[in-house]
Amino acid sequence: MREGNDSPARYDLRHLRHLVAVHEHGTLQAAAEHLHLSQSALTKSLQKESLGAELFDRSGRRLLLTPLGRHVLTRAQRVLRVADDVQREADSFAAGAFGEVVLGVGPVVALGSLPQVLAAFCPRFPLVGVVVRSGSTESLVPRLLTGELHFVVADYEALEAHPELQVRSLGADPIGVAARPGHPLCGTSTPALTEVLRFPRGSATAPPRIRQWLRTQPGGDELRQSLTCDNYEVLVAVAEESDTLVLGPISMLRRYERAGRLAVLPIAYPSPPSEPAVLSVRDRPLAPAVVALMKEFAVA
Numbered sequence: 001m002r003e004g005n006d007s008p009a010r011y012d013l014r015h016l017r018h019l020v021a022v023h024e025h026g027t028l029q030a031a032a033e034h035l036h037l038s039q040s041a042l043t044k045s046l047q048k049e050s051l052g053a054e055l056f057d058r059s060g061r062r063l064l065l066t067p068l069g070r071h072v073l074t075r076a077q078r079v080l081r082v083a084d085d086v087q088r089e090a091d092s093f094a095a096g097a098f099g100e101v102v103l104g105v106g107p108v109v110a111l112g113s114l115p116q117v118l119a120a121f122c123p124r125f126p127l128v129g130v131v132v133r134s135g136s137t138e139s140l141v142p143r144l145l146t147g148e149l150h151f152v153v154a155d156y157e158a159l160e161a162h163p164e165l166q167v168r169s170l171g172a173d174p175i176g177v178a179a180r181p182g183h184p185l186c187g188t189s190t191p192a193l194t195e196v197l198r199f200p201r202g203s204a205t206a207p208p209r210i211r212q213w214l215r216t217q218p219g220g221d222e223l224r225q226s227l228t229c230d231n232y233e234v235l236v237a238v239a240e241e242s243d244t245l246v247l248g249p250i251s252m253l254r255r256y257e258r259a260g261r262l263a264v265l266p267i268a269y270p271s272p273p274s275e276p277a278v279l280s281v282r283d284r285p286l287a288p289a290v291v292a293l294m295k296e297f298a299v300a
Contacts, residue, residue: 013079013080013083014045015045015046016076016079016080017035017080018031018035018037018042018045018046019046019055019069019072019073019076020073020076020077020080021034021035022042022046022056022063023063023065023069023073026062026063027062027063028042028043028063054066054068054069055068055069055072056069099127099128099129099287099288099289099290100128100129100130100131100289101128101129101130101131101150101287101289101290101293102131102133102148102149102150103130103131103132103133103149103150103151103152103153103293104132104133104134104135104140104143104144104149104151104152104153104154105132105133105134105140105152105153105154106134106135106136106137106140106152106153106154106155106204106230106276107134107135107136107204107205107230107231107232108154108155108173108204108232108248108249108252108274108276109153109154109276110132110134110232111232111233111252111255112173112249112251112252112255112276113153113170113251113276113297113300114132114153116300117293117296117297117300118130118132120296120300121292121293121296125289125292128289128292128293130293133149134230135230136154136204136205136230137152137154137155137156137207138205138208140152140154141156141162141165141279144165144279144280144281145162145164145165145281147281147284150280150286150287150290151278151279151280151286151290151294152278152279152280153170153276153277153278153279153297154276154277154279155207155274155275155276155277156207156275156276156277156279164281164282165279165280165281165282166279166280166281166282167277167278167279168277168278168279168280168298169275169276169277170275170276170277170278170297170298170300171275171276172273172274172275173249173250173251173252173273173274173275173276174249174250174268174269174273174274175247175248175249175250175269175271175272175273175274176247176248176249176250176253176264176265176267176269177196177201177245177246177247177253177264177265177267177269178239178245178246178248178253178256178257178262178263178264178265179199179239179243179245179246179262179263179265180239180240180241180242180243180261180262180263181260181262181263183243183245183263184243185199185245185265186263186265189266190266190267191265191266191267192267193267193269193270196245196265196267196269197222197223199243199244199245200226200227200242200243200244200245201225201226201227201244201245201246201247202225202226202227202228202229202235202238202239202244202245202246202247203225203227203228203235203246203247203248204228204229204230204232204235204248205228205230206225209272210271210272213271213272217270223270223271225247227244232246232248232252235248236256236261236262239262240261240262245265246262247269247271248274249273249274250264278294278297278298280294
């Protein structure tokens with residue numbers, strides 16, 4: 001049973017917009033044209049939201065607000081501003097332009113495609129907060145499964161996929177070898193693998209499938225890196241100060257080559273390629289901003 005003098009509202013946002021339009025345009029005809037309504041429809045709308053009292057007094061062809069009308073108008077303008085803000089935020093969220101994305105990236109992706117992806121995404125979606133967590137695939141996948149991360153981009157083999165994961169391959173990226181400019185091997189037109197193996201080699205943590213491949217290869221121990229670090233900036237800095245070589249996906253090594261920090265050697269290193277993929281949890285709903293960022297990796 002309803003208590004006191006409370007009564008349900010007999011108007012909606014449409015009626016409030018009609019009230020504001022009549023006030024702003026001065027006449028029913030002008031307001032109706034602005035709203036793309038007939039005068040009769042607009043008149044009926046204003047009667048519905050009259051709140052039991054007149055909101056307008058007619059002065060010739062113009063409609064003037066009554067004291068109640070002025071009070072309702074002030075409230076209506078405030079309500080419509082809030083409603084419009086809510087709609088804009090909802091539209092932005094639906095378009096992927098609002099919210100937060102927390103993604104995990106493997107070391108190769110962090111210095112490979114990630115800068116290019118963020119350079120394209122962030123200016124287009126300035127209201128989306130992006131948080132990047134880096135680490136090995138093995139450390140990131142459990143955080144993805146628990147919901148700490150929205151998705152992961154890292155080297156991952158589909159055949160090894162956790163049953164809850166959806167894996168979208170981004171294509172294979174061959175493993176190359178790079179050295180500092182002026183390294184002894186840079187003067188060799190086509191260095192032999194035996195020459196490469198004479199020097200220390202640094203790389204990120206190899207994914208399980210590559211570690212398994214090394215175990216099955218004759219002389220696989222010789223192909224293992226001597227320095228393991230999941231931060232390629234550290235590996236490149238070491239290479240710049242020594243004869244240490246850097247192993248990694250060709251696409252990433254080329255970026256350092258263009259910056260003048262490394263030179264990619266003309267040798268095909270005997271290793272399975274890097275196979276980055278976008279990892280997400282199957283059937284888990286994703287916000288539009290998350291989906292939009294995931295798509296950027298697919299076209300990078």
